[in-house]
Structure formats: structure tokens, C-alpha cells
Amino acid sequence: MTLETVSEARSFGGTQGVYSHDSEATGTPMTFAVYVPEHVAGTKLPVLWYLSGLTCTHANVMDKGEYRRYCAEHGIILVAPDTSPRGDDVPDDEGYDFGKGAGFYVNAVQEPWAKNFQMRQYVEHELPQVIAKHFPVDMDRQGITGHSMGGHGALTISLRNPGKYRSTSAFSPIVSPIHCPWGQKALGGYIGDDKSAWREYDACALIEDGARLPELLVDQGHADNFLEEQLKTHLLEEAVRKAGMNATIRLQEGYDHSYFFVSTFIGDHIAWHAERLKA
């Protein structure tokens, strides 16, 4: 489990790093970003996972997410994984919404994807071990968030692992892949035609099937072009209402799907996670 340092830069008193390692789960090198705030040597900090959306790498939120100020303020480490395996030997699709850059946080079972597209295993199990070994993190204080496909990742990973994440939030999440074109293409391609197998990758279905979170914070732009066809926030509102789950789902007037939106509200989210992670 060797870690290669791709780059490190000082920012807001801490260190924004980019690292690479050979992943067993994906069979490829994987790159990720970690921000470690200034802290007393020997102390361990809570960690917030940020999962990115379609077409993104580790770099999008690192460049445009504006999280460092708040992580420094609250003493929280932020980890941003890539969204898929990469490399010339990794199969791909012509669309932006399948294959590279579109791992959907699933363990693929269909060929030719199954060999490399094991992003669920990677994000849920392998990368946390790498992070625990190499960074000053308190793994008993983990939170998770993400944007769009990454919001889907954050919700489903947390719903499937009760108690593992003390706090869960999302920006513009795909709340029900079963019910939108992005999700149908991804789950059909990676998992296959048996739709019962899709339910563990669908936040609304997981809640319907009994999974619960103690709390949830979601922000969604009201002017988001993907809201109606792909994101369908109302399905999550229905699911949490039926389940009696404690969730704050906010529609933000005038905001779109971009990082201009995410960066506006990431301070709120980090403060909200910090309250729960440091309680």
C-alpha cells in the first residue's frame, strides 16, 4: 500500500495534497485529493468524504469547491476520490455518463466493466484503509457528502452502512437512479437487467426498503437544468416523508448545477458536518 505524492501545496494554513496508489479494487492506479488543516502534531481530525459527479476527477472540487477555508476553520480533513478507474486498458463508453468519469459508486458485475469498475468497494473499503494509514484521521468521526452522481454515492453508501458515517449530506444528488436516464444507463450497464439488484444503488429504494439515516441535509438548485429529468428531488422528499426520516431538503432559488452553486453552500455543509463530527 505505497502512496505516491503527486503534489502538495499550502492553503489556508494546511496542506492540499494529491496522491496516487495502486488500487486492488479497480486494478488501476487511483488518484485522490486530501486537504489536511493545520493541527497539533499527534492529534487526529474528523474526516469528510466528498464524492464528485459525472465527468469529474479528484480535481474539480479541489479547484472549484472552496472548502479549504471551512475545513481549516473547523479542523476537518476532506478527501475527494476520483469518480472511476482510469487508464488506456480501462474500458470506456462514448457517452460522458458511462465508463470513465462515471463509476456511479457501484461494483460492476457486467462485462467488460466488472474487472475495473469496483468503485463501491474502492470508496467504501479500500480507500478508507489508505486514508486511515497515511493521514491524521479519526475514523470514528467520518462524514460523507457529494455532488450529483456523488450525492447519489454519499446517500447510498451511508444508507447501506448504518452508523459508519456520523453525518450525511448532498448537493444536487441523483436521488433515484432507477427513475432517471443517467441511472438507468449506468445500472443497466454495470449491474445488468435484474432491476431488483439496482435497489441497493438507489437512495429512495434503500429508504423504502427500510434503511434510515438519523439526519440528512440536501441542497438543490431550483434553476438546475437536470432537476426535472435526472435529479427528481421530490422523490427523496416523498421517501423521507413516508419513512418519517429527519431530513432538511432545501431548494435554492436561482442556482444551477455548477460549482458556483456548490461553493456557495459548502460552508453551510461543512459547519453542519462539523457540529455532528465534533459533538
Added chain:
Amino acid sequence: MTLETVSEARSFGGTQGVYSHDSEATGTPMTFAVYVPEHVAGTKLPVLWYLSGLTCTHANVMDKGEYRRYCAEHGIILVAPDTSPRGDDVPDDEGYDFGKGAGFYVNAVQEPWAKNFQMRQYVEHELPQVIAKHFPVDMDRQGITGHSMGGHGALTISLRNPGKYRSTSAFSPIVSPIHCPWGQKALGGYIGDDKSAWREYDACALIEDGARLPELLVDQGHADNFLEEQLKTHLLEEAVRKAGMNATIRLQEGYDHSYFFVSTFIGDHIAWHAERLKA
């Protein structure tokens, strides 16, 4: 003077826009970014110019500068011009440090550059008229800042126009193009061999020749790879000391030349400009 809206997105309650127009100065279309915070209709806001560095467009600071939070907080409009003319008909150089992306905020007199590379005229005169006409700006309250080559631009433009900018600051500026390879290549190429003509494009020379600013704020990363060969902050320290000019020049331990550095201190700079622009 028609303005084309390339994109607009809501961010921190205001609007981050990208616009394009046909420039008389450069003879090309020019693209720029403007952030307008939420404000009472009919009011006019102070404006801060942000000039970017080598290889940058309007987009680098827009994506990575993290200024919107502070502009929203202080009610300040930020304008980020491109760093050169663009287009297939515009001459270029193989290096990243000359030609496209490297206008150096000069009016070129050498061929083939003179026709398009009139960035001094564009930034000092033409674009301010466009901004005054199309955005809710109070042109009596302008500040100017920039990064690297753009720090050079901010310093020299302000030094040559006493009283026009109420506040001037810079991140990692090239303080004396006459004395560094980037500057020698640019001024030699755009202006020619007569080094006396270079002095109006050199902050230290302008101060030596009598130009003054009432105040100046500069932040420079101490771990910046370009510090020794290109930026030479100590030359500015000497120039302001000899001139008895009021300047705060801070070396920031551990910080490099990147936007991880700029974004860390841009909040300080915007607050500093706001104090002077709103006094």
C-alpha cells in the same frame, strides 16, 4: 459596443457572468468575467479589477480565486479580463510566456504584435468604458489587484494613473520586468530594444522615476518557485523604501505561486480594498 452574455450563474447570492465583445484596441473579440453581488436595484457598487497571470484567461480566478464570498460580503464587483487577444489570426509564440496568454499589459509597438497586443489600452481605457456602460459600477471607486504578470499589470497601471484607483494590491507580482527573464522576453518582443521605453512597464522603475501610490498591499509566497529568478520581491521592497512609500509587503511562509495561495489571502485583500473603496 454590443455585449454578448456567454454565461451567467448565481453564486453567493449574486451573479457570476462571462461576457464577450469586439474590442477596438485588440481588433479581436475579448472575453471577461464579472461578479455582481446582490444589491439594491439602482445602487452602484465599487469595482475591483483583477488582472491574471501568464497562461491564464478570465476563467482561472473565476474558477479558483474564491473571491465571490468576500465580494458578496463587502458589496464589491470584481472584473477579470483575459490576458491577451485570442483567435486564429492573432500571432503567437511557442513559449507559454509570450504571445497568447501573455499580453503583459503593454501596448506592443513591434511587429507582428502591434496590431493585436494592445492590452494596456484595453485594460486601462476600453474595458472600463464597457464596464461603466453595462454594469452597476461606481467608477469613482475603483481598486486594482492581480497575480504574477497580473500583479505587474495592477502595479504599473495604478502607478501610471495617479488617483484613478483608490486601492492597489498584488499577489506574487513581477515587480521589475526589466530585471527578469519573463519581462525581458516580453518587453524586448513587444516594445523593442530601447530599454528606456521599458520603464513605464516596470513598477520599480516607475517608482524610481517618481510615481507614487498612497498605499500598497502585496502578498508573496515564500516557497514560490519563481521568487528568486522572476518575481524578485526584494527589488520592490528596496524601491518603496527609497521612495518612502507606504507599502505592506508580506512574505507568506510555505506558500507557492498557485491559486491555493491566492485563494488563501484574497479575503484579506478584498477586505483591505473594501475599507478604502467604501471610505
